Amino acid sequence: METIRGFSIIIFCLFSGDLLSKSLNLLIPGNVLGMILLFLSLYFKIVKLRDIENVANGLIKILSFLFVPVAVGIVLYLDIIYKNVVPLLFSIVISTYAVLLTTGFTVQFLIRDKGGAKEND
Template sequence: MSEAIQSECGGGPSRILIYGRGFFLLLLFLVAGQLIERALSLPVPGNVLGMILMALALLCGLVRLESVKPCADLLLRHLGFFFVPAGVGLIQHLHIIAAEWVPILVGTLLSTVAVLWLGGGTTALLMRRKGRE
């Protein structure tokens, strides 16, 4: 067992089982989402469908938050590690980015403005509704 896992899990078998159960549940919902995506040929990525299924299972009480929280917290603490493959992919396709930087920049700026505008509008709407109640 690696030192990183031992330090995160405290070295005890019961802690490792807690993390293992959470990891299994997260993988189960990921695979379920991917299977649904492939079976129905949906335009939504399987990992997003898996997250939606996990959220529904948590809301309905099919999965207890305590079952996945330790593993999810561990993964979130080391989130930067998961950006390494994306960074490597960007470097591998740098020639495409160099050739298409203007549309990429325009798309990034427009989508950022759209998200800020929609987020701000939604927040303002919800605050007005809350003020009326």
Template structure:
């Protein structure tokens, strides 16, 4: 029952993100807005990490399975992707490097703020 409550809390933030996107007309996906709202709720201690810890661990442990449908979708569109593989490869490489850099910078910033 505890894990269902935690899942409901995560889904609430997903729904809140989608509602915010619809109401505001912003072009950011509702899932991203929901994650930002969840992050802000955790940072402001509106919710505690313990309130979502079990479901978060479960989802992270099974994350690979969530990518299977996307991989199958890519394989079914291989003819379209095959024509422009080089730009796609460059975009994936650049965005991966950018994400790793921004993540590292963010972790360093949060560590510095945490030691104050």
């Protein structure tokens, strides 16, 4: 029963985000809004972590299996990918460096902020 409840909470957040995205014509995908709704529900303690923890861990264990449909979809469009390989590689490289730089600066900022707080105490 606990598993059904946890899965229901996750699915409810997913469908709520999708409904919100489609009804308001937002540019943010519904699954991203669903994750934000789930995060906010956990943050404001509307949903307790123990309610979804087992289901979330189970989904993480089979995460690689969930990428199979995506891989098959990519194979279907290989001709389009070959035609656009240079722009794709360029965007992959640029976005990878952007993520690395953003993560690095964020971690440095947080470390400095945490270290500064200890010195002031």
